Amino acid sequence: MSFADWSGGLWPYVALVLFGFLPSEAWRFLSIFLARGVDEGSEILEWVRAVSTALLAGVVANILITPSGALASVPTGARLAAMGFGLAAYFVFRRSVIGAVVAGEAAILAAAWWFS
């Protein structure tokens, strides 16, 4: 039962809703019930926020360590160096997110062309 078997008419959309949308949305739905007792300024909110921050940092680390697609063709060392360059730019440009993105992108593009 793969996606190709659900072709024709609205079937691809049904497959998208059943196997893409609902499995993802379920967590958002569940959060409404779990957030009931959580109030602004509460200790548990601090904890949940820290868990989310650590999770997102983990997402970034994951992309850097085991990237998918075209990014995998850039060596790990070069990916980490580009990240370091972007972060340095963040502080050099006085905590500028734009500065970090532009510098990091410049570095990764240079590396991608160098190693291709």
Next chain:
Amino acid sequence: MPLSVRGGNRPRVLRTFGRHRTRLALTSPAKPEDPTSSVRWFGAGFLHAARLPMFVMALTFLGVGSLAREAGVSLGVALCGTLLIWAGPAQVIFLGAIITGTPLPAIALSVSLSSVRLLPMCVSLLPYLRAPGRSPLLSLYGVHHVAVTSWAESVRNIPAIPPAGRFSWFMGLTHGLYLSAGAATLAGYMLAGALPRQMAAGLLFVTPIYFIAALLRNVREPIDWMALGFGLALTPLLKPYIGAGLDLMAVGLIGGTAAWAGQRVVKARRARRP
């Protein structure tokens, strides 16, 4: 009224908004249910999105759009995927699995595992998004918009916004993101295959560099530093032992709890100091 937060280091979002509403603030305090105030907060959120997040979204979703083309799904499915799933990593998993011909139930499982992270993210924003008397359907619509970018942009800004404006501001922010992600999915779908591989690598790098910079910008207290550092450091350590998408959840729980405990230690020390 944003009067209470007017000060040197209030978030940039409020400074922008202040320009638009200074006159209003001097004449009449906006009532919480004032519709013009909602529209203005929606606009302020939209403008916040237009500053950088919309461009980041656009670059990321160019990649998603071209992946959709590669997966052989129709443009309609690609666009609905962006609007319905509204989580970049889940979409990449969904489309990637279609390319490899993975069975649909297995796709659903990996999509769901990658989206567990939405749970703590939604819980940490919901206290700011709900209001007495707001219908559960509207709450569900609001919470649907929580994704990594909208979370990173609002988790530190939203507490500084007056409660009456928070939902509207968040809606403005996320609908701006929707607009750019949808347009970029379309563009990526059209451009698929025309992009050199190096450019594709660059597009995939936008997400990590932007997230890290945005998380750094959100740092206010030791707990934020620690959560960020533990998350980065724990991932390569735990990855060999915990696989199948559960590693991220472990990183979040262990790293987040350690950061929270660390913050308590720091607070206790500060309190003891004379």
